[in-house]
Amino acid sequence: MRKPTPTPKPATLHDVARVAGVSLITASRALSNPGVVSEGTIERVRDAVMKTGYTPNLLAGSLKSKRSMTVAGLVPVISVPQFLPTIRALTETLDAQGYQLILGQTGYANSREEKLLSTMISRRPDGVVITGLVGSQTSRDQLKRLGIPVVEMWDLSAHPLDMIVGFSHLKVGSAIGGFFLNKGWRRVGVATGDDHRAMTRREGFCAVIGREVPTAIVPAPSNLEMGRRAMAQLLAQDPKLEAVYCSSDEFALGAIIEAQARGLRVPGDIAICGFGDADFAAHLMPSLTTVQVDGAAIGRRAAQLIIDRCAGRAVKEPIIDVGFRIVERDSTGASAARRK
Amino acid sequence: MRKPTPTPKPATLHDVARVAGVSLITASRALSNPGVVSEGTIERVRDAVMKTGYTPNLLAGSLKSKRSMTVAGLVPVISVPQFLPTIRALTETLDAQGYQLILGQTGYANSREEKLLSTMISRRPDGVVITGLVGSQTSRDQLKRLGIPVVEMWDLSAHPLDMIVGFSHLKVGSAIGGFFLNKGWRRVGVATGDDHRAMTRREGFCAVIGREVPTAIVPAPSNLEMGRRAMAQLLAQDPKLEAVYCSSDEFALGAIIEAQARGLRVPGDIAICGFGDADFAAHLMPSLTTVQVDGAAIGRRAAQLIIDRCAGRAVKEPIIDVGFRIVERDSTGASAARRK
DNA sequence: CTGTTAGCGCATTCAC
DNA sequence: GTGAATGCGCTAACAG
Numbered sequence: 001m002r003k004p005t006p007t008p009k010p011a012t013l014h015d016v017a018r019v020a021g022v023s024l025i026t027a028s029r030a031l032s033n034p035g036v037v038s039e040g041t042i043e044r045v046r047d048a049v050m051k052t053g054y055t056p057n058l059l060a061g062s063l064k065s066k067r068s069m070t071v072a073g074l075v076p077v078i079s080v081p082q083f084l085p086t087i088r089a090l091t092e093t094l095d096a097q098g099y100q101l102i103l104g105q106t107g108y109a110n111s112r113e114e115k116l117l118s119t120m121i122s123r124r125p126d127g128v129v130i131t132g133l134v135g136s137q138t139s140r141d142q143l144k145r146l147g148i149p150v151v152e153m154w155d156l157s158a159h160p161l162d163m164i165v166g167f168s169h170l171k172v173g174s175a176i177g178g179f180f181l182n183k184g185w186r187r188v189g190v191a192t193g194d195d196h197r198a199m200t201r202r203e204g205f206c207a208v209i210g211r212e213v214p215t216a217i218v219p220a221p222s223n224l225e226m227g228r229r230a231m232a233q234l235l236a237q238d239p240k241l242e243a244v245y246c247s248s249d250e251f252a253l254g255a256i257i258e259a260q261a262r263g264l265r266v267p268g269d270i271a272i273c274g275f276g277d278a279d280f281a282a283h284l285m286p287s288l289t290t291v292q293v294d295g296a297a298i299g300r301r302a303a304q305l306i307i308d309r310c311a312g313r314a315v316k317e318p319i320i321d322v323g324f325r326i327v328e329r330d331s332t333g334a335s336a337a338r339r340k
Numbered sequence: 341m342r343k344p345t346p347t348p349k350p351a352t353l354h355d356v357a358r359v360a361g362v363s364l365i366t367a368s369r370a371l372s373n374p375g376v377v378s379e380g381t382i383e384r385v386r387d388a389v390m391k392t393g394y395t396p397n398l399l400a401g402s403l404k405s406k407r408s409m410t411v412a413g414l415v416p417v418i419s420v421p422q423f424l425p426t427i428r429a430l431t432e433t434l435d436a437q438g439y440q441l442i443l444g445q446t447g448y449a450n451s452r453e454e455k456l457l458s459t460m461i462s463r464r465p466d467g468v469v470i471t472g473l474v475g476s477q478t479s480r481d482q483l484k485r486l487g488i489p490v491v492e493m494w495d496l497s498a499h500p501l502d503m504i505v506g507f508s509h510l511k512v513g514s515a516i517g518g519f520f521l522n523k524g525w526r527r528v529g530v531a532t533g534d535d536h537r538a539m540t541r542r543e544g545f546c547a548v549i550g551r552e553v554p555t556a557i558v559p560a561p562s563n564l565e566m567g568r569r570a571m572a573q574l575l576a577q578d579p580k581l582e583a584v585y586c587s588s589d590e591f592a593l594g595a596i597i598e599a600q601a602r603g604l605r606v607p608g609d610i611a612i613c614g615f616g617d618a619d620f621a622a623h624l625m626p627s628l629t630t631v632q633v634d635g636a637a638i639g640r641r642a643a644q645l646i647i648d649r650c651a652g653r654a655v656k657e658p659i660i661d662v663g664f665r666i667v668e669r670d671s672t673g674a675s676a677a678r679r680k
Numbered sequence: 681c682t683g684t685t686a687g688c689g690c691a692t693t694c695a696c
Numbered sequence: 697g698t699g700a701a702t703g704c705g706c707t708a709a710c711a712g
Contacts, residue, residue, distance in 0.1 A: 010486060012705060023683050028707065038681060053485050058462040059403045060705035063688045068399065079428045084419040091418065091445055100459065103443050105431055119440065122398040123410075145393050146350060224619060250619070257623055279564055279590070283597055285625065352689060363699050368691065378697060400689035403704050 089299025127306035173204020193220035227254020286330035429639025467646035513544020533560035567594020626670035
């Protein structure tokens, strides 16, 4: 049985000031702006802080100063490996400037995005970073009204809500399609999550191929197990598929395993391309051809945009394309060695 | 070039009350405690909220009510897959009760833990969830003084700071050691991260084996690449090693790859055991023997403890052992087929 | 360099 | 059911 209602009243700045024998505001300054306070005073205030066990109340400070030193960050799901480097870079870049990232999960459903955004905004962040384009008009209006910097990321648009850091999913799709065509593959398929960005990549892919292709769609986020099922589905549609593009590396790994389990050689009988360049991609057997995106750079740049604008600096380039590149490995390799 | 200083003054509850033609407090109640306000009034207030584009300021509300509806969560590094299920379960369980998880990364360094904790506490969370045991006395004192519920997790202790949810790393180590002994392996090694919990597992392992064993230590968090290097190091110490325990599954995968790259068969020439039961563990070639821990359960239970205590309910069981189990797969399999 | 005054936006406490 | 006053803990603005 543990303490159900502990009530040790925490010290306030008032207590510190009293103990230090200075006024409230001097104590405040000694802690947050030591430059304008004399050495001796700072010393006495620091002592008082120790004695009283004072911990500042940022809720109160933020209320008055109108700067919370927090940035709201929205991601679909935190456990999707794809966004981890971005989240990490965001956290660290912001932290270096004293900002705290407040993470929220929208869960690939726009309804939740709207609600979550409202909750986040209630805590008065100094900036907002959001995965994908802000969909709902309500949310867009709300963000604009707030007048705080907003960065959309992991996508691109000529007319962002405010600022944007990402790359073109349409171009990624076209690039993969072009890559497949170059290899001479015509019987191609797509296994994809159903989120907007992945669907846009599929669109670019089909545009280049020149027609709708066999497609297996799963609810995002896709994973290894779904990859196995999706591959089974695709092979049912066309047993002689030459190549498949999968919307994530985990998904692609599942596809490879399923293909191998059916006695197909990868890439001998069927080639596979993923997306994301996960840690493990280079180390699989066969190593996985995939699309590399610098997620950490997205996070860093997004954080920097927020920081700059919070510091009152005008941002010259509010639309940043970090690009992407296809990393060709064994899972699409050695076309000479392929097929019956 | 974008707006450097936008200043659309956001609506306050005061504005809402004025537009609705009611008093401030009535507007407040209509929004946060509709039960005690008449239907018509609620209607008018809701209308006024729309018209004004009002978003509540939780900073102000929390300052007065002394409940921020936030919970601080500290993890070593967010991008370590091991903790993702825990983080996710925490987020979702708390969210269901209206709480927001504020995540912070301590980075496996206690110095940062202390500083981060102070920052977090400044935002007056209603509870704190922290990975591992709180090390520094300063931090322990600070947390106790605050009088808010604290859950330590991913470890166990007879004397937690407040509450704890986890399992015994010493027992995990012993269990793996016992498992190896049972298989008849005596020339065994350990590849481990240098964090406290991993080192404790190693300790338990050595205790059962009965001596210090060849060990490769890498700075946490361990990853695939380090696994390759660690395995190389271990084989240099003892080329005839029969089995290796690795402190994470990513680490173990690296070890397997390095072994295979050197022409060793796994488990034919050398057996490998990981820790964590990552998604991919079951799908590797060979599938990976590892230790399964229910990370999501840890998150759920921890969140529930916080929620209960915030609701004023006394917690009868402040020490929760979620246990673990060894999942035996091919990487330690078929001892009959082994070795020269 | 230091102090005084005045709120930030809201919820609690008491009245009606 | 509704309202008026009060202050949560701190900092911006202006004095000295």
